[in-house]
Amino acid sequence: MSVKLGGYDFYQSIGCPKYAMAPMVEQSELAFRLLCKRYNTQLTYTPMFFSQSFVDDENNRKKYWQSTPDEGPLLVQFCGNDPQVLVQAGKLCLEMPHAKESVVGIDLNLGCPQRFAQKARIGAFLMEEQNLIREIVSTLHRELPVPITCKIRIFKDIQHTIAYAQMIRDAGCQLLAVHGRTREQRGTVQGLADWDAIKIVREHIKDIPVFANGNIRTLKDADDCIEHTGCEGVLSACGLLDTPALFSGVNHDNTKLALEYLELCAAHEPPEHSFMTGHVFKMLKDKVKPYNDLKVLLNTARTRQLMKDVVVELGFREEKEKMYK
Ligand SMILES: Cc1cc2nc3c(=O)[nH]c(=O)nc-3n(C[C@H](O)[C@H](O)[C@H](O)COP(=O)(O)O)c2cc1C
Structure with a gap:
């Protein structure tokens, strides 16, 4: 015992x-x-x-x-x-x-x-x-x-x-x-x-x-x-x-973390879709600010895949911004 x-x-x-x-x-x-x-x-x-x-x-x-x-x-x-x-x-x-x-x-x-x-x-x-x-x-x-x-x-x-x-x-x-x-x-x-x-x-x-x-x-x-x-x-x-x-204690990129989270959701689907929306939105709220279209898409994405597409697109835009700078 x-x-x-x-x-x-x-x-x-x-x-x-x-x-x-x-x-x-x-x-x-x-x-x-x-x-x-x-x-x-x-x-x-x-x-x-x-x-x-x-x-x-x-x-x-x-x-x-x-x-x-x-x-x-x-x-x-x-x-x-x-x-x-x-x-x-x-x-x-x-x-x-x-x-x-x-x-x-x-x-x-x-x-x-x-x-x-x-x-x-x-x-x-x-x-x-x-x-x-x-x-x-x-x-x-x-x-x-x-x-x-x-x-x-x-x-x-x-x-x-x-x-x-x-x-x-x-x-x-x-x-x-x-x-x-x-x-x-x-x-x-x-x-x-x-x-x-x-x-x-x-x-x-x-x-x-x-x-x-x-x-x-x-x-x-x-x-x-x-x-x-x-x-x-x-x-x-x-x-x-x-x-x-x-x-x-390390400044990890939240875009990557959001993608990692969505991968974990694929294996362990949250009980409700809104949990996922809540997390991804909170992780990325500052990053999507300049991109109103992505903000709207993120809020309305009804599947994990759609959400992932938005986060991947955000990553591309961030890379582009970096290159211009
Ligand atoms: C989205 C959210 C949900 C919460 N749900 C619970 C809960 O289920 N049980 C609980 O004891 N506290 C809950 N809390 C309170 C937190 O556990 C914590 O006590 C509070 O947010 C203060 O910590 P913080 O300053 O780090 O946010 C919740 C807080 C948030 C933001």
Whole structure:
């Protein structure tokens, strides 16, 4: 029988990653995870799955679940507010194709600030229901065969944040990701993440690995954040969407990366075409600016091949520009 590792033993067993891709609905799908892993992303999360739909709807589960035997270490993120449903979702996901090889833990989303999350009483809208969070984390810790990890947001009041993080750790969380923004910092009022708050949480949580999240746009940001906060590593979301090779520290050409991503999509088709459009557009948004026709074509391309044609054309035009210069 394999032993369930916790805290730093768990962290060591997955190779002590420093550079992680944050969970992203519709954007941290397999093809994008594999692309970023080629460029030094060392730990990835799936997009958030709704635990109730994951349990109830087999078609939904099959459609959105993606993994390969060698993509690990992967954390599977769920949201929900019913401990037993979350346990069932966790158990089911461990039976999905290649989960045994790739999944190293189940993550609980405690950070989603969107309106639908408020309606559903999930994500960051559980922050006032700490007894329930304690019950969820301790139940998952007790009943799942893999470690449980959590991703939280901060409160305005640092003492409140410290007590919250300690409660989650005491309930059985084995790796804590701290997004240094409050629940109110979202959309157009997102503002900067508070690395000082993350540093203080880290100082009060010494016995499990802590990851910092927010404002990571370059490898230097990542290393500065690790140094400033004392965390084991960082999670990046928007930074990786713009620059998938961010953690390599090398300025790779996004046109080539977009083509590489589309090749990965050929082998591992994203569950929805719009995921692909989102990625290619974000990678190339600055590059297509001067070419309105390509911008329109990229937005309207309904197949992967059409998208590839546009990216190849962009590459030709860039080469031409270079030659003229
Ligand atoms: C497109 C997108 C989707 C996201 N989906 C999730 C999600 O499924 N679960 C989650 O915990 N956070 C989600 N987030 C939040 C990110 O994981 C991260 O906490 C946030 O973007 C801050 O990191 P950043 O400053 O590197 O972007 C999402 C963010 C983006 C941009």
